[in-house]
Amino acid sequence: MSSLSSPLPSLSVPRIHRYPRVVVGAVVTLLFAGGGVMMHAESQLVVMILLAGFVLVFGLADRTQIGREIAAGCSDYRGFANSVALISALALIVLFHADHYALLMLATVAIFSTACIALNLQLAFAGIANFAGAAFFVIGSYTAAVLTAYTTVPHALAPVVGALVTGAMGVVLLFPVLRTRGHYAALVTIAFGVLLRTLLEVNDTLGGPQGMKIGSFSVLGLDFARLNHIGPWNVSFYLPYAVLGIVMFALVFVLIRRLENSWVGIALDVVRSDETAAAVFGLSIRLWKIVAFVLGNAIIGMAGAVYGMMNGFVTPNGAGLGDSLLMLSIVVLGGIGNLWGSVVAAMIILVLPEKLQAIQEYRLLLFSLLVLVVLLFRPGGILPRPVRDLSRFIGGART
Amino acid sequence: MSGALLQCGNLTKRFGGLVALDGFDIEINRGETIGLVGPNGSGKTTFFNVVTGLYSPTAGSLRLDDRDLFGSAPQVIGRAGVARTFQRSRLMLDQSVFDNIAVGALCRRDLGLMTNLFRRRRWTGELRETVDRARALARRFNAAIADRLFQPAGAFPMIDRRRIEICRALIGTPRLLLLDEPSAGMTHDETRELMDDLLAFRSEMPDLAVVLVEHEMDVIRRVSDRCVVLNFGRKIFEGSFDGLIADPEVQAAYLGRGQ
Numbered sequence: 296m297s298s299l300s301s302p303l304p305s306l307s308v309p310r311i312h313r314y315p316r317v318v319v320g321a322v323v324t325l326l327f328a329g330g331g332v333m334m335h336a337e338s339q340l341v342v343m344i345l346l347a348g349f350v351l352v353f354g355l356a357d358r359t360q361i362g363r364e365i366a367a368g369c370s371d372y373r374g375f376a377n378s379v380a381l382i383s384a385l386a387l388i389v390l391f392h393a394d395h396y397a398l399l400m401l402a403t404v405a406i407f408s409t410a411c412i413a414l415n416l417q418l419a420f421a422g423i424a425n426f427a428g429a430a431f432f433v434i435g436s437y438t439a440a441v442l443t444a445y446t447t448v449p450h451a452l453a454p455v456v457g458a459l460v461t462g463a464m465g466v467v468l469l470f471p472v473l474r475t476r477g478h479y480a481a482l483v484t485i486a487f488g489v490l491l492r493t494l495l496e497v498n499d500t501l502g503g504p505q506g507m508k509i510g511s512f513s514v515l516g517l518d519f520a521r522l523n524h525i526g527p528w529n530v531s532f533y534l535p536y537a538v539l540g541i542v543m544f545a546l547v548f549v550l551i552r553r554l555e556n557s558w559v560g561i562a563l564d565v566v567r568s569d570e571t572a573a574a575v576f577g578l579s580i581r582l583w584k585i586v587a588f589v590l591g592n593a594i595i596g597m598a599g600a601v602y603g604m605m606n607g608f609v610t611p612n613g614a615g616l617g618d619s620l621l622m623l624s625i626v627v628l629g630g631i632g633n634l635w636g637s638v639v640a641a642m643i644i645l646v647l648p649e650k651l652q653a654i655q656e657y658r659l660l661l662f663s664l665l666v667l668v669v670l671l672f673r674p675g676g677i678l679p680r681p682v683r684d685l686s687r688f689i690g691g692a693r694t
Numbered sequence: 695m696s697g698a699l700l701q702c703g704n705l706t707k708r709f710g711g712l713v714a715l716d717g718f719d720i721e722i723n724r725g726e727t728i729g730l731v732g733p734n735g736s737g738k739t740t741f742f743n744v745v746t747g748l749y750s751p752t753a754g755s756l757r758l759d760d761r762d763l764f765g766s767a768p769q770v771i772g773r774a775g776v777a778r779t780f781q782r783s784r785l786m787l788d789q790s791v792f793d794n795i796a797v798g799a800l801c802r803r804d805l806g807l808m809t810n811l812f813r814r815r816r817w818t819g820e821l822r823e824t825v826d827r828a829r830a831l832a833r834r835f836n837a838a839i840a841d842r843l844f845q846p847a848g849a850f851p852m853i854d855r856r857r858i859e860i861c862r863a864l865i866g867t868p869r870l871l872l873l874d875e876p877s878a879g880m881t882h883d884e885t886r887e888l889m890d891d892l893l894a895f896r897s898e899m900p901d902l903a904v905v906l907v908e909h910e911m912d913v914i915r916r917v918s919d920r921c922v923v924l925n926f927g928r929k930i931f932e933g934s935f936d937g938l939i940a941d942p943e944v945q946a947a948y949l950g951r952g953q
Contacts, residue, residue, distance in 0.1 A: 550811060553810070553811050553814070554810065554811060557810035557811070557817060558796070558800055558803045558804070558805050558810055558817070558820075559805060559807065559810045561789075561793050561796055561797060561800060562797075562800055562805060564786055564789060564793065565786065565797050565800075568786050569784050569786070571748060571780075571784065572780070572784045572797065573797075574747075574748065574767070574768035574769055574772070575746050575747075575748065575768050575772050575777075575778060576772050576777070576797050576798055576800060576801060576862075576866070577768075577769045577770075577772035577773040577800070577801030577866075578769065578797075578800060578801060579769055586807070682788065682789065682790055682844075682845075682846050683789060683790060683793055684790065684844050685790075685792060685793070685821060685825070685844070686792075686825070686843070686844045688818050688821055689818060689821055689822045689825060
């Protein structure tokens with residue numbers, strides 16, 4: 296990555312002078328370790344303490360000198376930080392190797408983070424509020440179900456086919472989404488979600504309200520459902536899915552990051568923020584909205600296919616507005632336009648209610664309060680979107 | 695390639711019963727600077743919006759370099775070489791200065807997903823070239839902008855934002871540049887500075903035609919080769935600045951008719 300070769304400061308923030316990489320690496324590892332402990336923890340007290348720790352860390356990050364220095368360091372060495380993150384996540388899998396529950400949590404966070412960074416592409420870059428995220432997610436799952444039940448397509452291709460089918464289904468929505476703006480486009484996607492759920496409930500070939508079973512993922516003759524030991528170690532059924540989830544997240548992350556840091560990223564920003572200027576400078580508003588919407592839906596569908604294969608079944612309930620809102624609230628909470636923000640928020644939204652039984656019943660209420668509080672006091676989200684700095688791709692040639 | 699760069703014949707724009715632009719004829723030659731003046735609501739910005747395709751004209755003809763652009767989409771007209779600035783600054787204030795300037799060059803860049811996502815070396819080459827151009831352009835106006843190319847545009851004062859907007863319009867090497875009240879909201883000193891900039895890059899791009907909408911008569915006198923006055927969507931005067939000052943129609947449009 297060229298970002299590694301650009302140690303020059305990008306903004307007038309003081310930098311860590313000694314061993315910046317060690318500090319950045321340690322911070323990222325610690326954050327992942329904290330997340331790992333939270334997924335593993337049984338005691339509610341530990342979870343509460345960790346949560347308080349997270350709030351403190353992110354609260355202090357931009358209020359203290361050292362916090363700002365570390366945050367700037369993470370952005371200067373983002374390629375390095377991302378690599379450390381990947382290794383930390385894989386290390387967590389090794390540590391959890393036989394722990395079903397922790398691995399299920401980890402895989403779920405990875406898969407939903409993938410879907411949410413795709414929502415980010417639609418909402419933060421292209422300005423399309425997609426309130427049918429869960430519907431597209433479920434389309435991916437159903438595609439995997441149909442493929443594994445009725446066809447001989449190799450199961451390893453199910454996520455890819457899921458992506459293609461979901462992307463194509465999204466095209467149905469293109470016409471109304473392109474014709475409408477803002478709230479109206481959002482309403483169109485809500486209607487789509489409701490229609491899809493109803494359709495799935497009454498459609499008997501797709502299992503009706505009971506939904507469908509989904510065959511497990513397998514690659515190169517390795518059936519994920521049958522895997523219960525690697526060498527001498529017993530491993531959980533969820534371990535390969537956790538690895539698959541993280542690999543998928545990493546690939547999609549790189550894809551969306553590259554898209555953000557390219558001419559396309561700039562084009563999407565103009566199309567979102569000022570259609571008049573975009574048109575005058577020769578950019579097709581339609582084209583870029585289509586690209587973001589279809590690509591985003593395809594990624595959501597791929598994540599949905601993997602999630603369905605991990606769970607082994609899919610029901611129409613998953614397509615509801617509630618789940619779509621949950622996915623959008625992950626994006627808003629994490630910071631619209633910040634991909635890592637979505638991961639942090641996915642941790643909070645997906646893992647917390649599992650760990651704190653006390654809040655489980657009130658979770659939707661609490662999440663809506665949380666989103667309101669964040670919007671009031673930290674409108675950019677937990678990790679606000681940074682200013683795009685393309686200079687790091689040309690060797691930090693900042694004069 | 696004979697004849698004028700931009701030819702508008704009997705150009706008309708109606709909004710229901712309101713005729714915002716009424717049979718406007720104008721020819722603009724390469725390298726010429728036109729000062730477009732007129733009272734508020736006389737149709738100056740409407741003319742810009744029609745020429746850039748934001749409004750589709752009701753009647754008349756619109757040709758750029760003998761290419762018929764009547765009723766074309768703004769994208770087509772933009773790619774054909776018409777660039778503009780806006781009366782109210784339209785920048786992405788959260789994005790870096792470079793991102794804003796690059797917008798003007800995007801339609802001449804490789805926007806293919808393959809290049810942008812996978813052929814990163816090639817993309818980096820284009821990026822380097824674009825950064826160099828943007829920096830050279832910005833330096834012509836204000837070295838401080840060129841030095842802080844990757845800071846958010848919102849961190850700059852109004853005059854620099856105008857300059858960034860002009861850089862955005864110029865980076866695509868347009869043939870016709872439309873400047874909509876560049877001095878709006880600026881002090882006299884700032885206006886003078888901006889006009890010095892304008893004259894400077896004017897001399898470096900001898901083929902570029904410029905239309906300048908402006909209320910500051912000093913500015914019009916300094917930079918324009920020819921003046922056009924609009925009133926209620928009609929052209930009431932075309933000629934030199936001295937002629938404009940002396941013209942009774944123009945005086946009447948601004949001051950009302952004496953008894």
